[in-house]
Amino acid sequence: MVAYDAFSKEHLDTLAAACKAIGGADMAAINDLVAGAWAAQRAFLVTASQCKKPADKLAVMKASGVVDACGAANKAIKRGDFELHYKMVAEGLGSLNWLMIEPKPREIIENQIGSADFHGNK
Numbered sequence: 001m002v003a004y005d006a007f008s009k010e011h012l013d014t015l016a017a018a019c020k021a022i023g024g025a026d027m028a029a030i031n032d033l034v035a036g037a038w039a040a041q042r043a044f045l046v047t048a049s050q051c052k053k054p055a056d057k058l059a060v061m062k063a064s065g066v067v068d069a070c071g072a073a074n075k076a077i078k079r080g081d082f083e084l085h086y087k088m089v090a091e092g093l094g095s096l097n098w099l100m101i102e103p104k105p106r107e108i109i110e111n112q113i114g115s116a117d118f119h120g121n122k
Contacts, residue, residue, distance in 0.1 A: 001046060008038055026082035030089050033073045037093045040065035044099055066096055084119045092116035 012035055019031040044064035073090040077083065095112035098105035 001042070001049070004042065004045065008042070012038060024082075026080070026085065029076060030082070030085055033069070033076060033089055034093070037066070037069035037073065037096060040069040041096055041099070066099060070094060070096060084122050088116045088119040091119060 015034060016031050019027040041064075044066050047064060070090075070093050073086070073093045077086040077090055091112060092115075094115070095109045097112070098109050101108050
């Protein structure tokens with residue numbers, strides 16, 4: 001978890017600084033969505049590191065808030081100047097589904113990043 005925390009801090013701090021530089025309520029909301037999803041993923045990973053493999057991983061994801069965080073990102077999409085930003089974040093956070101994929105989640109992650117890039121490049 002030490003390496004995860006260091007990686008997260010570096011990249012989440014960069015995102016937070018970029019959102020702050022752009023400014024506005026929408027960018028603050030986007031930063032909060034990503035930070036919340038990352039915190040939920042961390043909670044899942046901590047639980048997973050301390051327990052045996054559960055029969056129902058979806059229940060663990062729900063308990064850790066990962067599913068809620070991804071759902072919140074999808075619900076946050078709204079028409080306006082930052083619509084594509086919200087869509088990009090929602091698609092990107094879909095990559096957190098890697099927690100549910102066995103044995104090799106790489107393809108799922110790459111597809112979600114591609115979807116996020118599509119909205120980001122618009």
